[in-house]
Amino acid sequence: MKQYDLVIIGGGPAGLAAAVSARDAGVENLLILERDRELGGILNQCIHNGFGLHTFQEELTGPEYAARYIDQVRQRQIPCLLDTMVLEISPDRVVTAMNRTEGLFQLQAGAVILAMGCRERPRGALNIPGTRPAGIFTAGTAQRLVNMEGYLPGRKVVILGSGDIGLIMARRMTLEGAEVQVVAELMPYSGGLKRNIVQCLDDFGIPLKLSHTVVDIRGRERLTGVTLAAVDENRRPIPGTEEDYECDTLLLSCGLIPENELSRGAGVSLSPVTSGPVVDESLETSVPGIFACGNVLHVHDLVDFVSQEAAAAGAAAARYLRGERPESAAAIPVRAKGGVRYTVPAAIHPAAMAEEQVIRFRVGDVYRSCCTAVYLDGERVWRKKRQIMAPGEMEQVTLKRADLLQRPDCREITITIEEA
Amino acid sequence: MHDVIIVGAGVVGAAVARELSRCRADVVVLERFEDVCCGTSKANSAIVHAGYDAPTGSLMAQLNLRGSQMMEELSRELDFPYRRNGSLVLCMSEEDRPRLERLYQRGLANGVEGLRIIGPEEIHAMEPNVSDNVVAALDVPTGAIVCPFGLTIALAENAAANGVRFQFDTTVTGFTREQEGWTVHTDKGDLSARCVVNAAGTHADQLHNMVSGQKLHIIPRRGDYYLLDKTTGGFVDHTIFQLPNKMGKGVLVTPTVHGNTLVGPTAIEQEDRDCTATTREGLDQVAEKAAVTVKNLPLRQTITSFAGLRAHEEGHEFIVDEVADAPGFFDCAGIESPGLSSSPAIGERMAGLLREKLSLEPNPDFIPTRKGILNPQGLSFQERQALIREKPAYGRVICRCEGITEGEILDAIRRPLGARSLDGVKRRTRAGMGRCQGGFCSPRVMELIARETGMDLGDVTKCGGQSRLTVGKSKEGV
Numbered sequence: 052m053k054q055y056d057l058v059i060i061g062g063g064p065a066g067l068a069a070a071v072s073a074r075d076a077g078v079e080n081l082l083i084l085e086r087d088r089e090l091g092g093i094l095n096q097c098i099h100n101g102f103g104l105h106t107f108q109e110e111l112t113g114p115e116y117a118a119r120y121i122d123q124v125r126q127r128q129i130p131c132l133l134d135t136m137v138l139e140i141s142p143d144r145v146v147t148a149m150n151r152t153e154g155l156f157q158l159q160a161g162a163v164i165l166a167m168g169c170r171e172r173p174r175g176a177l178n179i180p181g182t183r184p185a186g187i188f189t190a191g192t193a194q195r196l197v198n199m200e201g202y203l204p205g206r207k208v209v210i211l212g213s214g215d216i217g218l219i220m221a222r223r224m225t226l227e228g229a230e231v232q233v234v235a236e237l238m239p240y241s242g243g244l245k246r247n248i249v250q251c252l253d254d255f256g257i258p259l260k261l262s263h264t265v266v267d268i269r270g271r272e273r274l275t276g277v278t279l280a281a282v283d284e285n286r287r288p289i290p291g292t293e294e295d296y297e298c299d300t301l302l303l304s305c306g307l308i309p310e311n312e313l314s315r316g317a318g319v320s321l322s323p324v325t326s327g328p329v330v331d332e333s334l335e336t337s338v339p340g341i342f343a344c345g346n347v348l349h350v351h352d353l354v355d356f357v358s359q360e361a362a363a364a365g366a367a368a369a370r371y372l373r374g375e376r377p378e379s380a381a382a383i384p385v386r387a388k389g390g391v392r393y394t395v396p397a398a399i400h401p402a403a404m405a406e407e408q409v410i411r412f413r414v415g416d417v418y419r420s421c422c423t424a425v426y427l428d429g430e431r432v433w434r435k436k437r438q439i440m441a442p443g444e445m446e447q448v449t450l451k452r453a454d455l456l457q458r459p460d461c462r463e464i465t466i467t468i469e470e471a
Numbered sequence: 472m473h474d475v476i477i478v479g480a481g482v483v484g485a486a487v488a489r490e491l492s493r494c495r496a497d498v499v500v501l502e503r504f505e506d507v508c509c510g511t512s513k514a515n516s517a518i519v520h521a522g523y524d525a526p527t528g529s530l531m532a533q534l535n536l537r538g539s540q541m542m543e544e545l546s547r548e549l550d551f552p553y554r555r556n557g558s559l560v561l562c563m564s565e566e567d568r569p570r571l572e573r574l575y576q577r578g579l580a581n582g583v584e585g586l587r588i589i590g591p592e593e594i595h596a597m598e599p600n601v602s603d604n605v606v607a608a609l610d611v612p613t614g615a616i617v618c619p620f621g622l623t624i625a626l627a628e629n630a631a632a633n634g635v636r637f638q639f640d641t642t643v644t645g646f647t648r649e650q651e652g653w654t655v656h657t658d659k660g661d662l663s664a665r666c667v668v669n670a671a672g673t674h675a676d677q678l679h680n681m682v683s684g685q686k687l688h689i690i691p692r693r694g695d696y697y698l699l700d701k702t703t704g705g706f707v708d709h710t711i712f713q714l715p716n717k718m719g720k721g722v723l724v725t726p727t728v729h730g731n732t733l734v735g736p737t738a739i740e741q742e743d744r745d746c747t748a749t750t751r752e753g754l755d756q757v758a759e760k761a762a763v764t765v766k767n768l769p770l771r772q773t774i775t776s777f778a779g780l781r782a783h784e785e786g787h788e789f790i791v792d793e794v795a796d797a798p799g800f801f802d803c804a805g806i807e808s809p810g811l812s813s814s815p816a817i818g819e820r821m822a823g824l825l826r827e828k829l830s831l832e833p834n835p836d837f838i839p840t841r842k843g844i845l846n847p848q849g850l851s852f853q854e855r856q857a858l859i860r861e862k863p864a865y866g867r868v869i870c871r872c873e874g875i876t877e878g879e880i881l882d883a884i885r886r887p888l889g890a891r892s893l894d895g896v897k898r899r900t901r902a903g904m905g906r907c908q909g910g911f912c913s914p915r916v917m918e919l920i921a922r923e924t925g926m927d928l929g930d931v932t933k934c935g936g937q938s939r940l941t942v943g944k945s946k947e948g949v
Contacts, residue, residue, distance in 0.1 A: 227949065
């Protein structure tokens with residue numbers, strides 16, 4: 052069995068940044084396993100711009116952003132296996148994978164970084180009644196067909212869900228010559244970034260109907276229409292509000308689900324809120340030596356933050372491989388309270404944390420004129436005023452190591468939202 | 472002139488074709504859709520019923536029992552997934568106990584083996600997720616589950632290998648009785664045959680009524696279902712039934728042969744013979760009724776919901792016979808549940824009638840076995856390595872959720888009666904049948920279909936007909 056110090060599962064933005072960072076931190080013997088034919092992951096089909104404002108201070112397209120990291124991987128001569136599917140990861144980090152040239156094979160990894168990304172919630176999981184014709188696509192599948200295969204999935208479009216890919220596809224389909232009639236969103240707020248609503252819907256005059264859903268799908272072979280209805284506060288359709296739309300295409304952008312089948316097989320504990328691994332400040336999962344970053348950990352809005360998080364995972368894996376693991380005390384749990392749905396990380400070892408630790412989270416509702424705050428046990432150590440917070444935008448707070456070191460008995464870190 | 476024209480390439484048409492191919496005969500199957508297994512056969516409970524439910528002495532009871540007895544051996548001959556997981560029919564209240572008792576007696580009278588009535592303790596030992604309110608159950612060890620696509624496709628492929636010709640995308644529009652046999656009118660021209668077999672599912676009465684004065688009336692009964700993720704595998708091991716009522720066998724909860732959990736169906740009568748749209752009410756009803764028999768059903772793990780139609784005939788009996796006032800015209804009509812279970816026996820009976828009618832000779836070249844699409848997941852590590860070395864396409868995963876490789880998909884497209892659409896590939900290989908429901912693999916499978924069949928990617932369909940997945944090239948309309 053071949054031995055590697057570090058095996059990275061996935062060659063998308065997370066895997067690439069993790070690899071670069073791990074190599075720069077001194078990991079020589081590492082390998083990226085990528086299931087697709089090329090590196091870059093989902094960025095390859097994101098041909099719109101807006102990537103890299105934080106990382107490179109310029110607006111890149113998805114493939115351009117990916118290329119920057121692919122170049123760095125190439126410069127460092129980090130080996131990659133493409134078109135290679137990982138079938139299993141064992142708790143002791145034996146990775147079973149398969150491709151056309153090597154066949155079925157196993158690797159022993161000193162450490163593993165999970166960077167498999169996420170998948171879209173399909174129609175079936177949304178429980179929408181009606182027929183099952185051609186013409187119903189998740190937004191990402193349609194994006195691939197249009198941007199990579201060069202085919203138009205339809206001409207008259209309704210979009211359900213206002214996730215970022217759905218918003219981007221509303222604009223893309225319009226630019227490709229299709230008519231996007233409406234974007235319906237079940238929740239009373241959008242699931243996507245404000246800037247995408249402005250640039251992809253408002254600029255093209257595409258209406259966004261909040262608190263609406265699809266209640267019927269028609270058409271036997273190809274989609275012929277859908278029915279939209281308003282929903283009440285319990286998200287149940289309100290009788291009498293039904294509106295029929297003629298369309299040949301329904302795009303779904305109703306949530307992304309971290310792809311953790313491999314993680315589960317490795318015995319990694321998953322969060323019921325994020326569907327991603329529960330990790331500590333080093334982005335290490337419940338299984339020693341297995342780290343996670345990017346959308347497999349929790350779904351991000353901005354690739355820049357994926358790259359940052361992945362770089363941290365790469366550096367942490369390098370530290371783990373050097374044996375620099377503080378033996379020390381148990382981790383302090385990070386609690387999400389008062390509208391904060393979850394936090395990444397979910398626990399912190401003060402001895403292992405950086406001087407400043409970013410804690411990322413999402414809120415469960417729209418909050419205006421409020422504050423995010425960090426408590427160590429009962430004591431507030433950080434507070435920041437926020438004009439508006441929404442579930443579609445990832446939030447973050449910063450925790451100072453010094454604050455924790457001053458309180459060696461701290462038992463609980465709490466992230467919360469409070470009135471300004 | 473053909474010897475036999477079979478109308479319909481569902482499980483019944485395919486079973487008749489396969490049984491008939493044991494004889495030397497010129498047989499053609501006409502199918503209005505682009506593939507086999509496109510109607511009732513593709514959307515049902517995927518159960519091989521043991522045979523306790525149908526009225527004693529009925530043809531339905533007889534064929535169900537025989538089909539159930541044939542199925543295991545057939546699954547070995549034709550290489551399709553089948554598992555004898557056993558069924559439990561639950562009785563949820565003391566006042567229903569006499570009905571359970573009657574079911575038990577009927578099962579005995581029908582010849583079903585191994586039946587027992589068992590109490591709550593034993594039920595919960597077998598199935599911990601059964602509701603605490605259960606008072607007794609009929610334990611049916613001969614109940615089984617099957618892959619309905621696998622069964623139908625296997626029968627059809629074996630029939631084709633034995634000389635039966637399949638003609639797809641062909642709709643029968645009428646019949647003319649001739650001196651000797653029948654002219655079958657279709658939208659693709661006329662054909663003639665000495666005998667016709669009507670295996671037209673929910674349309675069987677319409678075909679029958681074209682030739683006979685003794686009218687049939689099929690009222691399609693729609694059933695809505697939920698299919699749950701494989702992570703729910705093991706939620707139940709037996710097929711969990713409720714006590715049957717006059718509308719059918721009620722809502723069941725069952726594992727599938729592939730390790731998912733299937734919940735349904737409703738029984739909603741409708742006019743439309745083809746519409747398999749689910750409804751909010753139907754799906755809600757399934758959830759509500761399933762909650763009576765099992766606790767904590769993980770419906771949040773639903774990966775798809777669907778509906779199928781049962782071809783319920785007013786007389787509630789299988790009609791598998793020559794039509795009295797239309798000699799040479801044979802019906803397989805009213806094949807509602809337990810139709811899938813009975814299909815091998817229906818094929819056997821119908822082939823027997825035709826053999827006699829046409830004085831057919833045995834086919835000395837009949838090949839009784841068929842090899843299914845190789846499932847590399849069933850191989851050992853070393854076997855799989857050797858396979859990929861020999862055929863690298865088995866090393867490339869196309870459908871990540873189900874782990875389906877290019878090799879399996881190519882086999883599905885290239886074999887006789889091969890897949891020509893996304894759904895065709897899905898039913899043969901399970902590519903696209905997993906938790907992402909084809910989100911990732913659809914474009915890849917489309918590419919493979921286009922490459923293998925020589926069609927443009929833009930012409931690839933979901934399920935034939937007007938179901939093209941794309942409408943043109945990007946920017947074409949700009």
